[in-house]
Amino acid sequence: MHERAAEFAERAQDRYGVDLDVLEFDAGTKTAAAAADAVGCDTAAIASTIVVSLSGVDDGGNGDGDGIGDGDDLVAAITSGANRLDLDAAAQHFGASAASMADPVRIRDVVGWSIGGVPPLCHDAALPTVFDPTLVAYDTVYGAAGTPSAVFAIDPDSLADLAEAATVDLTE
Template identity: 75%
Template sequence: MHPRAAEFEERTRERYEVDLDVLEFEAGTETAAAAADAVGCETGAIASTIVVSLSGGERDGALVAAITSGTNRLALDAVADHFGADAAEMGDPSRIREVVGWSIGGVPPVCHDDALPTVFDPTLAEYDTVYGAAGTPSAVFAVEPETLAELADATVVDLTE
């Protein structure tokens, strides 16, 4: 197992007292469609974690996380409105790595170095099992959507287009 995927698995055990089995794929799972093909599920069952930077308002400069269904596109204006910011944009990859502790393409929805305010796409609740990144672009883990929202301390709200 890749060391970062093993680290993710260990962190979930230590922080949440939960055993999440990490699945690794040679083909990679960088996109929701690729992850769904590798896992053998619908693209909508992929729980993509998107880290967004806010500007303006009380949270100026803050990073927030959005866990969205692989079939949905995050509406950055809706994210800004939800968090009381003037605007929102995709987070800078190096800042994400520094603050969250994981690199884009493999950012898991949980086990961040710094806790981020997190929103959760209600579309994910339509599935019995969803799959999130497990620390690398080629690793995912399976979990019930309700459990994932709870572990991420996420607010369920639709901020997609």
């Protein structure tokens, strides 16, 4: 098993007490379509983790410790691979003036994983997270497991719980 995929599985066990079966594919799983082809499921059953950068967030200066409101903040969206994240809806949901795809270097530095393999769990920093309700239509969904060639299977409700994600539709 790839070192980073093994690290992901170990973190999941240490942090959440769950044993996740990591599946690796030579062809890669960097995109939702590639992951679905590799696993043999609908693209909509792929739980893609998208890290978004927010700007102009106003938390009212209350210092509530929610991690939002310090200028340029990161949040995560776990979306169905068949859906496209609506950045304007994400900005509105988090009370920001704008949202954009986060810089890959910043994702690696803050979240601890590189794009193409960012899992929905086991980040280096806690990120406010939203969960696409489309995913609950499936008995099993597949999320990235730390590399562009590894995924893990999980029940969508369990995934939302472990990720401490609010279920909200922020897709186009």
